[in-house]
Amino acid sequence: MTTTTKFAEEAGTSPNTPVVHLDGVGKSYGNVHALRGVSLTVRQGEITCVLGDNGAGKSTLIKIIAGLHEHTDGTLSVNGEERRFSSPRESLDSGIATVYQDLALAPLMSVWRNFFLGNELTKRPFGRLDDRRMKRIADEELTKMGISIPNLEQPVGMLSGGQRQCIAIARAIYFGAKVLILDEPTAALGVKQSGVVLKYIVKARDAGLGVVFITHNPHHAYLVGNHFVVLKLGRVALDTHRADLTLSQLTNEMAGGSELEALSHELRGVDAGVVAEPHDRPGGI
Ligand SMILES: Nc1ncnc2c1ncn2[C@@H]1O[C@H](COP(=O)(O)OP(=O)(O)OP(=O)(O)O)[C@@H](O)[C@H]1O
């Protein structure tokens, strides 16, 4: 056992290096406190799942790391250095790639153009786009990751949501991202496509990236996650490693836990098995 591993085990933490660390981060939009006192550690080679109900603050949290919004309290550190991003470019330049549910790719452009979007290769001496080289590399990289897209000239808008997510993940890995943030990548997908995207999330982890996987779905999170953070009303309600959490505990936490108990108390008088008779409505269906 190496000293680092031993030390980390003694401290009860993972041996991997934290790439992003948030300490006591808060964000207000006017009077709305979207986040309060949020601390989060993202480590290389790990999948950190951020879960929470609608409006819990998940997107706000990633927008701070992605440079879209600035935090109003606390600190954000990348590789141990305190940072405050004022644009998405700054976050990207620090090795943080963010994949948004719908905005990840340009739907009318071809697969290979999307792969190189913002990082186009050019030919010397006139700086014309090097289409051939871009097509070849996009083809090689997607094949390497086992993503099969028969025609790279196809506009991305014609692909399935799952294929689009996979291209965005492959692109982040190829361009050397250290951190990959995915905002609800499986939310709009069916079971099979979700499975494919989860597989590529694991590939990103195996390539050594620190992955932040935002989801509503505890089952998806538990299939791949090393570390789970549940946000509730802008605060951290749970922050636990896989070894200390079962799927049913995570599901219960997401289903509302004690709030669900209170709800079942409220609904005690309701007979859930009843099938109501249709009422005649004037002029209605
Ligand atoms: N630009 C904004 N201006 C004002 N309030 C905002 C803004 N963005 C988010 N909020 C508020 O901050 C809170 C957290 O929103 P956020 O989008 O981060 O939640 P979320 O967990 O991503 O929810 P969802 O699961 O619905 O995507 C909500 O109360 C929301 O209304």
Ligand SMILES: [Mg+2]
């Ligand atoms: Mg959101």
